[in-house]
Amino acid sequence: MSFATAIAANDVSPAAIDAAPSAVRGEVTVRLAMRHAGERVLRLRYELVGRAHAPVVLVAGGISAHRHIAANAVFGEKGWADGLVGSGRALDPARRRLLGFDFIGADGDLDVPIDTADQADAVALLLDALGIDCLHGYVGYSYGALVGQQLAIRHPQRLGRLVAVSGAHRPHPYASAWRALQRRAVALGQLQCAETHGLALARQFAMLSYRTPEEFGERFDAAPEVVNGRVRVAAEDYLDAAGAQYVARTRVDAYLRLSESIDLHRIDPAAVGVPTLVVAVEGDRLVPLSDLVSLVEGLGTRGSLRVLRSPYGHDAFLKETDRIDAILANALRLPGENA
Amino acid sequence: MSFATAIAANDVSPAAIDAAPSAVRGEVTVRLAMRHAGERVLRLRYELVGRAHAPVVLVAGGISAHRHIAANAVFGEKGWADGLVGSGRALDPARRRLLGFDFIGADGDLDVPIDTADQADAVALLLDALGIDCLHGYVGYSYGALVGQQLAIRHPQRLGRLVAVSGAHRPHPYASAWRALQRRAVALGQLQCAETHGLALARQFAMLSYRTPEEFGERFDAAPEVVNGRVRVAAEDYLDAAGAQYVARTRVDAYLRLSESIDLHRIDPAAVGVPTLVVAVEGDRLVPLSDLVSLVEGLGTRGSLRVLRSPYGHDAFLKETDRIDAILANALRLPGENA
Numbered sequence: 001m002s003f004a005t006a007i008a009a010n011d012v013s014p015a016a017i018d019a020a021p022s023a024v025r026g027e028v029t030v031r032l033a034m035r036h037a038g039e040r041v042l043r044l045r046y047e048l049v050g051r052a053h054a055p056v057v058l059v060a061g062g063i064s065a066h067r068h069i070a071a072n073a074v075f076g077e078k079g080w081a082d083g084l085v086g087s088g089r090a091l092d093p094a095r096r097r098l099l100g101f102d103f104i105g106a107d108g109d110l111d112v113p114i115d116t117a118d119q120a121d122a123v124a125l126l127l128d129a130l131g132i133d134c135l136h137g138y139v140g141y142s143y144g145a146l147v148g149q150q151l152a153i154r155h156p157q158r159l160g161r162l163v164a165v166s167g168a169h170r171p172h173p174y175a176s177a178w179r180a181l182q183r184r185a186v187a188l189g190q191l192q193c194a195e196t197h198g199l200a201l202a203r204q205f206a207m208l209s210y211r212t213p214e215e216f217g218e219r220f221d222a223a224p225e226v227v228n229g230r231v232r233v234a235a236e237d238y239l240d241a242a243g244a245q246y247v248a249r250t251r252v253d254a255y256l257r258l259s260e261s262i263d264l265h266r267i268d269p270a271a272v273g274v275p276t277l278v279v280a281v282e283g284d285r286l287v288p289l290s291d292l293v294s295l296v297e298g299l300g301t302r303g304s305l306r307v308l309r310s311p312y313g314h315d316a317f318l319k320e321t322d323r324i325d326a327i328l329a330n331a332l333r334l335p336g337e338n339a
Numbered sequence: 340m341s342f343a344t345a346i347a348a349n350d351v352s353p354a355a356i357d358a359a360p361s362a363v364r365g366e367v368t369v370r371l372a373m374r375h376a377g378e379r380v381l382r383l384r385y386e387l388v389g390r391a392h393a394p395v396v397l398v399a400g401g402i403s404a405h406r407h408i409a410a411n412a413v414f415g416e417k418g419w420a421d422g423l424v425g426s427g428r429a430l431d432p433a434r435r436r437l438l439g440f441d442f443i444g445a446d447g448d449l450d451v452p453i454d455t456a457d458q459a460d461a462v463a464l465l466l467d468a469l470g471i472d473c474l475h476g477y478v479g480y481s482y483g484a485l486v487g488q489q490l491a492i493r494h495p496q497r498l499g500r501l502v503a504v505s506g507a508h509r510p511h512p513y514a515s516a517w518r519a520l521q522r523r524a525v526a527l528g529q530l531q532c533a534e535t536h537g538l539a540l541a542r543q544f545a546m547l548s549y550r551t552p553e554e555f556g557e558r559f560d561a562a563p564e565v566v567n568g569r570v571r572v573a574a575e576d577y578l579d580a581a582g583a584q585y586v587a588r589t590r591v592d593a594y595l596r597l598s599e600s601i602d603l604h605r606i607d608p609a610a611v612g613v614p615t616l617v618v619a620v621e622g623d624r625l626v627p628l629s630d631l632v633s634l635v636e637g638l639g640t641r642g643s644l645r646v647l648r649s650p651y652g653h654d655a656f657l658k659e660t661d662r663i664d665a666i667l668a669n670a671l672r673l674p675g676e677n678a
Contacts, residue, residue: 036565113565173559174552177574181543185524188540192531201527204520205544213513213627220512224602226375226452231599235516260570263563288552 022093023049023074025067028129032104032122036264037112044126045102047075050093055136057091057332058099058123058159059084060144061317063258064250067100081141083321090328095337096136101126103143105258108251114261116143120150127158134158137332141165141317142287143258146265149272156273163331165279165317165324168291169298170266175286178209179259186256199252200243207242209286212313269298276302277331279324281316282309361432362388362413364406367468371443371461375603376451383465384441386414389432394475396430396671397438397462397498398423399483400656402597403589406439420480422660429667434676435475440465442482444597447590453600455482459489466497473497476671480504480656481626482597485604488611495612502670504618504656504663507630508637509605514625517548518598525595534591539582541594546581548625551652608637615641616670618663620655621648 027045034040047067048056059069061080070085071078072093079100085091091098104122105114127135138159140148145167152162171179182202189198220234276299280292289307296303306327310316317324366384373379386406387395398408400419409424410417411432418439424430430437443461444453466474477498479487484506491501510518521541528537559573615638619631628646635642645666649655656663 113568113570172552172556173572173574174547174555176563176572177555177559177578178547180570180572180575181540181547181578184540184543185527188524188527188533188536191533191536192527194527194530197527197530201520201523204523208513208517208520213511213624216513216516217511220516223605224515226603229452231452231519231602233512233515233519233602235512236519239516239520263570263572264565266562285552 022051023047023072025075028126030122030125030129032118032125034112034118035115037110037114040110040112042104042110042122043107044104044122044129045107046126046130047100048097048130049100050097051095052097054095054097055334056097056099056132057137057139058101058135059091060101060103060138060140060147062142062144063103063106063255063262064246065100065103065141065144066106067102069098069100081318083318084325084328089325090332091139091325096332099130099132099135103147103258105261106254108254110257111253112257113264114257116146116150116261116265116267117154119147119261120154123147123151124155124158132158134160136334137161137163139163139165139328139332140167142167142314143262146262146267149267149269149276150265152274152276153267153271159274161331162272162274162276163279163328164276164295166281166284166287166292166314168287169269169295170291171263172286172288172291175209176263178205178286179263182206183256183259186252190252195252196247199247199250199255202255203246203250204239204243207239210314212283212285212311214283214311215313218311269295269303270300272299272302274302276304277327278303278305279317279327280305280307281313282307283311284314284316286314361390362386362411364414367465369461369464369468371457371464373451373457374454376449376453379449379451381443381449381461382446383443383461383468384446385465385469386439387436387469388439389436390434391436393434393436394673395436395438395471396476396478397440397474398430399440399442399477399479399486401481401483402442402445402594402601403585404442404480404483405445406441408437408439420657422657423664423667428664429671430478430664435671438469438471438474442486442597444600445593447593449596450592451596452603453596455485455489455600455604455606456493458486458600459493462486462490463494463497473499475673476500476502478502478504478667478671479506481506481653482601485601485606488606488608488615489604491613491615492606492610498613500670501611501613501615502618502667503615503634505620505623505626505631505653507626508608508634509630510602511625511627511630514548515602517544517625518602521545522595522598525591529591535586538586538589538591538594542585542589543578543582546578549653551622551624551650553622553650554652557650608634608642609639611638611641613641614643616643616645616666618645618647618656618666620652621646622650623653623655625653 145164222234312319484503651658
């Protein structure tokens with residue numbers, strides 16, 4: 001391939017995967033020609049779970065997601081999408097192989113602008129290394145949906161279908177402004193030798209964009225308190241916890257570069273080369289329904305749309321797991337499988 | 340009065356005001372019993388503009404507003420609501436006397452929690468000092484609307500009618516969370532002598548709450564740029580200007596304490612003692628229409644509602660000046676005045 005080359009697969013060979021227990025992790029080292037940063041040697045980390053030879057579904061989430069989609073027999077810790085994986089689910093490891101990966105830049109070691117096209121090229125290299133010619137499906141949520149669009153444009157032969165949840169063909173300018181300010185909060189923290197403090201604040205602002213006023217209205221309607229002469233509102237305990245949890249597991253540069261990467265994303269929907277189901281959430285404050293309608297229009301006959309209404313807004317994919325599962329079951333069904 | 344006493348009116352007497360040119364400024368020193376901070380001696384700064392003996396309309400804006408409502412012959416600099424004041428307008432200095440005041444705390448010298456009830460008591464003291472028994476009307480927008488509600492509860496004999504624009508009986512929990520994070524941005528800046536940097540960031544986040552995605556979508560749809568290895572989105576020039584402009588005229592403590600004051604606000608609508616017109620903006624991200632519907636329900640027979648749709652969201656009062664003027668003209672009309 002011209003765009004890049006897999007130069008090493010350190011941990012595991014395709015043959016080993018087929019024979020392996022139900023879950024393996026590995027990393028492959030590749031040389032990637034990046035759009036804004038020239039050629040780089042990078043490690044691609046993945047986790048592959050499920051029955052050997054079953055159709056492979058790649059599942060990619062938001063910028064905080066990673067290769068560990070869900071707890072399994074080998075890697076028992078909580079995943080980022082546990083509610084969507086399991087027996088009887090569309091993402092059932094007994095009937096599908098589930099591929100997760102760490103976005104390039106997620107380790108915090110790549111301090112350059114990262115394009116969603118770079119991520120898609122990295123996915124193609126990973127598939128090469130794993131001997132996967134074609135994914136049965138690619139399920140992408142948020143940032144993962146953007147990467148999926150690029151994969152479907154740049155490497156359409158590598159996926160049978162795309163499910164793109166809560167991710168449009170370009171970021172909404174209001175959402176971009178919101179993220180730009182979050183990055184400024186990190187920069188302000190860095191100025192003060194309070195890097196994690198800035199990152200926590202950025203995450204807290206991000207939480208407001210991921211959720212909705214409806215949810216906050218339900219949960220945090222208590223009167224504020226005056227504590228040490230300062231007003232403290234009801235949501236602050238929740239926001240404190242969200243910030244602390246995030247900084248404990250996130251490198252600052254990973255956050256900054258993947259946040260930027262969302263804002264760099266621009267594709268031509270007409271160039272998407274595979275059948276694509278777009279899932280939109282009414283009330284999503286980051287990715288407005290109207291932008292996803294535009295995306296589907298641009299996809300032409302390849303595109304279809306499902307709309308959910310949810311008080312969880314942008315986070316609905318992670319929260320409305322039964323409804324998302326029903327959508328995925330339909331989208332990922334094989335000929336002859338039961339409804 | 341029990342709550343406080345005017346102890347000095349330094350600059351001007353009521354008689355002087357009647358004989359004065361069309362615009363006077365002054366300040367009165369008062370002793371105020373504050374809800375969270377005990378008794379304080381404070382200066383109340385005001386500007387009074389218009390024909391002597393005309394009905395007085397007090398106009399109060401958001402936490403960044405001040406006593407200078409609009410440019411006039413004596414004080415020619417731009418005001419915060421120029422578009423609403425002028426010949427033929429509902430706020431016409433030839434037919435009304437317009438009273439503006441600086442919120443207590445706006446000078447940055449009062450570093451304690453400030454309640455909207457404190458502001459209302461201060462207004463009552465100011466009216467005492469100026470010899471104004473009863474305002475023809477009180478027009479309050481945003482924070483000014485909250486103060487107006489308190490005035491109408493605590494001193495209903497001092498105003499004939501209230502027009503409360505984009506301000507509810509309590510802050511929405513989502514909006515409170517948003518403001519709490521803005522205050523944290525200031526606190527992060529204060530960690531190491533970057534106080535104005537933090538204040539600028541807080542203001543920039545506030546701008547996102549004042550405006551709407553629709554407006555940003557129209558204005559800032561250009562692709563981002565990579566500048567010195569960092570992604571810069573289209574709205575950042577605008578946000579830079581908004582931040583710089585704000586820090587040039589705002590004391591950090593004024594911002595913090597008035598922002599907190601919004602979050603402290605809680606009133607019982609049934610206690611409002613005067614006819615009240617509530618003006619809501621559909622699409623306001625800070626003050627949802629549904630909260631203003633609740634406010635109007637609580638007001639009972641004293642309440643009525645007007646709803647605007649505007650891409651300017653919370654800032655519609657300052658931007659949709661013709662439509663706001665039409666509403667004010669109707670609300671502030673005297674018997675016998677032309678429609």
